[in-house]
Amino acid sequence: MPSDKLTVRGVSKIYSQDRGQVVLALDHTSLSVQEGEFVSLIGPSGCGKSTLLDLVAGLTTPDSGEILLAGQSIVGQRGKVSYMPQSDVLFPWCNVVDNVIIPLKLQGVPLAEARAEALALLPAFGLEKFAASYPYMLSGGMKQRAAFLRTYLCKKDLMLLDEPFGKLDALTRMQMQGWLLDIWQRFKHSVLFVTHDVDEAILLSDRIFLMSPSPGKILVEIKIPLSRPRHPRMVTEKTFIEIKRELMRWLETGIFAQEEETSWQNKEF
Ligand SMILES: Nc1ncnc2c1ncn2[C@@H]1O[C@H](COP(=O)(O)OP(=O)(O)OP(=O)(O)O)[C@@H](O)[C@H]1O
Ligand SMILES: [Mg+2]
Known part of the structure; x- marks a missing residue:
């Protein structure tokens, strides 16, 4: 059951x-x-x-x-x-990696460790070429994948x-x-x-x-x-x-x- x-x-x-x-x-x-x-x-x-x-x-x-x-x-x-709200937006002043690691930073994970973890996941989310890109450089689908990766990194079941x-x-x-x-x-x-x-x-x-x-x-x-x-x-x-x-x-x-x-x-x- x-x-x-x-x-x-x-x-x-x-x-x-x-x-x-x-x-x-x-x-x-x-x-x-x-x-x-x-x-x-x-x-x-x-x-x-x-x-x-x-x-x-x-x-x-x-x-x-x-x-x-x-x-x-x-x-x-x-x-x-882990919650991706309807109006989830990426911070325009942060690149993709720094946007997606926000939940890890909030959990107190050291910056270098958080960045390394996000970089390892970028390929699965189709973002490996965009680690250093800012949101305005991304397509709508890429922005959604980045927002989704950020939600994923909240690491809740x-x-x-x-x-x-x-x-x-x-x-x-x-x-x-x-x-x-x-x-x-x-x-x-x-x-x-x-x-x-x-x-x-x-x-x-x-x-x-x-x-x-x-x-x-x-x-x-x-x-x-x-x-x-x-x-x-x-x-x-x-x-x-x-x-x-x-x-x-x-x-x-x-x-x-x-x-x-x-x-x-x-x-x-
Ligand atoms: N913070 C709030 N304060 C007052 N009323 C609210 C608030 N949030 C939602 N409502 C009202 O509650 C109802 C449900 O809103 P909700 O945003 O949950 O709908 P929804 O099903 O998600 O709609 P949509 O498909 O358009 O996103 C609506 O009548 C809305 O005006
Ligand atoms: Mg809604």
Whole structure:
């Protein structure tokens, strides 16, 4: 029986906004990520995906519910997971190596040691020729890989990735998906990945959690039975298209029948 690396149970989050207004960003949301599993979270803009990742990363605290890492509460605790936030940016005044070693410096690793460790990893992240380059000299895909390497160097077993390929064109995005699959198969972290892209979620994931429009809750959990290793070509396979049809149906259900009461449901193919 596989064990949960991450358990999010019944989590709600209310934000206070201007002029006394409050927003229910998450409404009793539950999900899990197992050891070594790749899980994606899909949902419309504003449904609370980044809020959920901020909560797991301990940047903010829930109004109710539990967040457990390997069975231990991590509510409000930073530094327990590796987190690449949606708006992750590289410092323009640092070159690639000095950008990616920031987590190591924060952990107190001596500079020379941190640089040596990053340099050894640059080839796996396709950045070996760009160690001394500044962010303005990099393509969008290279910047994302550098930001991802920085997240990787946080060295936690669970990685939270918030739309890491959101700003990339379709072709670069496809290359990055192939690359991420390769890295994940090599390093086998547990991953919670946020995306708006249905194809991307199916291609990368073991399971997908689909969220309703705001206030976000989980509409459905879908297991992806595609074999591994995966390849971007799989998007044309029959099983892939069947899963996509089912996901699209759920997305439409969630968006057009928002008031309809939906609960935890498991869908297997
Ligand atoms: N710090 C904050 N203070 C007040 N309200 C917030 C804050 N952060 C998010 N919200 C609100 O919470 C809701 C969920 O926002 P969140 O950023 O989690 O959505 P999202 O699903 O990540 O959206 P997107 O797909 O556009 O990134 C939105 O209504 C947003 O306005
Ligand atoms: Mg977001």
